[in-house]
Amino acid sequence: VVSRRGRHAAAGPLLPGATIGVLGSGQLGRMLALAARRMGYRVHVFSPERGSPAGEVADHEHAAPYEHLAAVDHFAAKVDAVTFEFENVPAATAETVAARVPVRPAPAVLHVCQQRLREKGFLAERGFPVTPFRAARSEEELAAALAALGTPAVAKTAGWGYDGKGQVRIEGPGEAAEAWRRLATDEAIVEAFVDFEREVSVVVARGADGTVADFPLFANDHARHVLDVTVAPAPVPPEVAREASEIARGVARALDLVGVLCVEMFLATDGRLLVNELAPRPHNSGHLTIEAAATSQFEQQLRAVCGLPLGSPALVAPAAAMANLLGDLWDGGEPDWPAALAVPGVALHLYGKRQARPGRKMGHLTAVAATADDARAAVLAARAALRRTPAVG
Numbered sequence: 580v581v582s583r584r585g586r587h588a589a590a591g592p593l594l595p596g597a598t599i600g601v602l603g604s605g606q607l608g609r610m611l612a613l614a615a616r617r618m619g620y621r622v623h624v625f626s627p628e629r630g631s632p633a634g635e636v637a638d639h640e641h642a643a644p645y646e647h648l649a650a651v652d653h654f655a656a657k658v659d660a661v662t663f664e665f666e667n668v669p670a671a672t673a674e675t676v677a678a679r680v681p682v683r684p685a686p687a688v689l690h691v692c693q694q695r696l697r698e699k700g701f702l703a704e705r706g707f708p709v710t711p712f713r714a715a716r717s718e719e720e721l722a723a724a725l726a727a728l729g730t731p732a733v734a735k736t737a738g739w740g741y742d743g744k745g746q747v748r749i750e751g752p753g754e755a756a757e758a759w760r761r762l763a764t765d766e767a768i769v770e771a772f773v774d775f776e777r778e779v780s781v782v783v784a785r786g787a788d789g790t791v792a793d794f795p796l797f798a799n800d801h802a803r804h805v806l807d808v809t810v811a812p813a814p815v816p817p818e819v820a821r822e823a824s825e826i827a828r829g830v831a832r833a834l835d836l837v838g839v840l841c842v843e844m845f846l847a848t849d850g851r852l853l854v855n856e857l858a859p860r861p862h863n864s865g866h867l868t869i870e871a872a873a874t875s876q877f878e879q880q881l882r883a884v885c886g887l888p889l890g891s892p893a894l895v896a897p898a899a900a901m902a903n904l905l906g907d908l909w910d911g912g913e914p915d916w917p918a919a920l921a922v923p924g925v926a927l928h929l930y931g932k933r934q935a936r937p938g939r940k941m942g943h944l945t946a947v948a949a950t951a952d953d954a955r956a957a958v959l960a961a962r963a964a965l966r967r968t969p970a971v972g
């Protein structure tokens with residue numbers, strides 16, 4: 580008997596009607612769930628949260644701690660394959676799931692990308708360009724790293740860091756003690772400071788058959804270490820875009836990835852591309868692909884996880900831009916949504932988060948246009964229109 584669910588269709592792709600499990604339940608899981616449900620898949624999400632951004636649009640929300648392995652096993656029993664939107668899933672959680680169903684990307688990919696020293700070590704050993712770095716497990720090792728690398732330097736906690744959290748910039752060798760105290764960790768990575776012209780990223784997908792497809796290069800502006808605005812295609816010479824694409828495709832192959840990976844890079848002022856960070860999942864800088872590409876990064880993730888052919892990553896417009904909406908926008912009250920939507924060509928995404936906190940990613944705006952500058956101007960105009968002046972007094 581052939582079941583309608585993909586589970587029993589041995590080795591073949593998971594077809595519509597199958598159930599995709601997602602570890603993590605934030606906005607990335609939400610946008611994946613929307614893409615999956617559009618294509619006729621069912622979605623179960625697992626995270627400690629109830630009423631989460633992804634849970635709201637999924638068929639079922641499993642709310643339990645990641646460490647609750649019996650709950651994890653129960654979730655795995657209900658789904659045909661599992662992916663994640665949050666890479667700090669504990670290894671035991673990923674292994675518990677993997678004992679029942681395929682996990683894509685594989686737990687081994689998670690293992691590399693969960694820890695900055697492992698990640699940079701993996702890249703450096705395979706010849707991918709990274710900024711010089713050292714490990715530090717004490718104040719003395721941090722001082723030795725600074726002596727070897729010179730200053731300025733950046734020290735980061737080796738595990739669990741994102742969006743500049745757990746990061747200290749060090750201006751001179753005398754700051755080792757203070758930096759070690761502020762990091763409050765038992766293991767850090769110390770990196771030479773990169774003098775960069777801009778930050779760029781490539782979102783690349785790799786299918787179960789080894790096919791690789793990457794989106795055009797994104798250029799990213801950060802504000803207070805958090806992504807602020809992305810434009811595509813990045814305004815860089817074609818050979819830089821080509822090289823970034825080759826690096827990203829190479830990393831996807833080296834990881835034996837099945838899924839989506841974001842490779843964040845610095846374009847240094849001397850023209851070199853240096854990999855800063857990997858995220859083995861869709862990425863904030865790829866959100867504009869929902870409107871601007873033939874296949875969104877979320878549909879691409881679904882296709883890869885299901886063993887389906889990857890879609891075209893080509894842009895369907897000459898250029899696009901994305902601006903993040905952080906909780907700070909709510910400072911003066913509910914943002915002025917009609918004013919933003921009055922800007923021609925602007926699309927609004929909100930993640931259904933009930934509480935707006937400063938720095939919290941609440942949503943984003945996207946625009947497609949004839950040029951990257953026009954697209955950027957549109958999302959910035961729409962975002963400016965959202966802000967209400969806080970009442971005085």
Ligand code: AMP
Nearest residue numbers: 710733741742743770771772773804856
């Ligand atoms: P990360 O948490 O590694 O993504 O770093 C957050 C931001 O800090 C990056 O987007 C850069 O703007 C900056 N940064 C991180 N590492 C370095 C570095 N080695 N040199 C210069 N800037 C850095």
